[in-house]
Amino acid sequence: MSFKPTSSRKHYHLFEEEQIDHMYFDISPAGEIDANKYSLYNFTGDPKLEYAEWDSRMDMMNSWFSDMKANERFLYERESINGSKVVSKIIDPVTKEVREMLNFASNDYLNLTQDPRILEKVTAIAPYYGAGAGGVPLLSGSMNIIKQLQEKIAEMKGMEQSIVYSSGYGANIGTISGLLGHRDVAIYDMFAHASLIDGSKGSNKKFFSHNDPASLEKVLKNIQNKYINKLVVVDGVYSMDGDICKLPEILDIAHYYGAWVLVDEAHATGVIGKTGKGTLEYFGLEGKVDIITGTLSKAVGSVGGYVAASSRLINYLKYTSRSYMFSTSPFIGSVVSSFEALNLISRQEAGMDKLWENIRYVKDRLLKAGFNIGNAETAIFPIIIGDDNKVKEMTYRLHQKNIFVNPVPYPAVPRKLTRVRMTVTAGFSMEQLDYTLNQIEEIGKDLNII
Ligand SMILES: Cc1ncc(COP(=O)(O)O)c(C=O)c1O
Incomplete structure (x- = not known):
């Protein structure tokens, strides 16, 4: 950078190869980094940050937050x-x-986090199992009550089997990273959730325009014969836009080009489909997608995640999905509440x-x-x-x-x-x-x- 530090701007040293450089920020009346001029990207995504020491990175972000607080505009962590x-x-x-x-900020669409019918079951059953599962699922953390929830999810999603995780994030990252290797590729809708995209950090990824089957086709055509396995990844309902995936067209195109399809049902379960089963029920496509993932934290009103698919795929994931293998089974209170919530949803009483x-x-x-x-x-x-x-x-x-x-x-x-x-x-x-x-x-x- 050519300009020198001035007192009207905050500046932080950078280490760019041998050369020491700076990052400059305009100062607000409160003497902090002006919150109105910068966004979170400046403190988390700007490639220049790679050259800043931790102290500088943290000071920048904290100064920006301080300015928001000084202006009473800090509205995170309410x-x-x-x-x-x-x-x-x-x-x-x-x-x-x-x-x-x-x-109007909660994903508890059916207000089931507070439902007395569910809380009654949780207070009756959860204490019997205790405060924690005590182990990972493949070792000492396996429990009949978790198996019942897995069977309920599989039945609801029209799949042979499912496994549950402690979070939807863990389910997505673990499913994708458990399936895809260096010679495989995930093809994402560009608005797919971060937890899905983070799953392919160790493998290849491509993107297609949001909810655009023609764009997907273009990508698939371009990568024919380049990868061993291809997985098209979409959300059933998009978390920031609330629109529904054009699944029938996407499924046809993906399968035509030999790709498998994963649908994340986080915001669809309990919201769409005649009986709240989600996107597949909405389109009458039960049994047609290869993999369904989801969370128990939105309309289901609890916490946890799952993947549902064929038995052979689930059996494979049990031993390849690291966020499943190396993470303790979920809290039984959330297993009980999720089971009850799914019952209420499928009985249409939610x-x-x-x-x-x-x-x-x-x-x-x-x-x-x-x-x-x-x-x-x-x-x-x-x-x-x-x-x-x-x-x-x-x-x-x-x-x-x-x-x-x-x-x-x-x-x-x-x-x-x-x-x-x-x-x-x-x-x-x-x-x-x-x-x-x-x-x-x-x-x-x-x-x-x-
Ligand atoms: C589409 C989608 N998938 C997955 C997740 C992650 O689920 P969880 O909060 O259970 O980790 C979220 C949001 O939290 C989401 O919006």
Whole structure:
């Protein structure tokens, strides 16, 4: 870099080969890195950071956070003191007062985290098994109650067998890394979840345009005969956009080119399909995909992840999927609650009708107000703004009105598509929805978003 450090900007030393260089940041009135001018990418993704010592990397990020706090715009880590409720009690990260907030930031779409029918089972059964599983699944952590959950998942997903993990992240990373080697390739929808993409750190990866079967075909055509095994990876419902994967076309193309297909059902289970079984049921494609993964942490209302497939594939993964083999079996409380939640969902007693009533209402009002909500079709609504500062401002103003939504700035999504992410759950009343939508409209007008 050619310019010299000046007192009006913060600068950090870099070690670029033999040469010492600097990273420069504009300073805010609070004397910190100006939060309005930089995004998380500057402190986590910029390639220059590789040349900074840990002290500098941490100082940069902390200075940026300090500026947000000085401006009362730090809205990460908002702490709930009563769980994930429709009205959650949240400790304000700046003022420390407890706010009763309408929770439009939770993935607990059916509000099952609080369901008394589930909590009753958990309090009755979980203490019998104890606070922990005591071992990894292949050794001492195997339990009949976990097996029952695995059978329930397999049945619900129309697969021969399943295994559960302690998280959806672990299930995705472990499934993909357990299957793919150096001569194999994963072909991802470009909006596929990070946990899927992280699975192919040790293997090859390609991307196709979001939900675009023609783009997938182009990629598959280009890589014919280059790899031994090919896996097309998609989300059933996309976590930041709420749209549904074009699975019928994607499946046809993938199988035509000899690729297998993995669908992550994280945001689809309990939300789409006639009886909440997810994307395959939604399209009438049960038994047609090769691998299904998912989490028990969204509509299922607990924590944990799974992969469901043929018995031979699951048996293979049990001994190749490192996040399964080398990680203790899940907490029994979450096994019991997930089992009960899946029962309620498949018996259609989990409130999916009310969820859809709320989804339709919110969608209709956001569209009528003139917001850009992309192709949202499920419980996730992106309010696309394309301006990080407006995204932060809208989130902050809604926070002041006791409405909890999440900002999704760059680089979580492309710059033009930065957004406020709002999720709808079954438990909201019409009055709560109206209050929220009125506030969103008012703020949207004030910030020239609509
Ligand atoms: C699409 C998708 N897959 C996987 C995960 C990871 O699941 P978990 O939170 O259970 O680790 C998430 C989010 O958390 C997700 O949105």
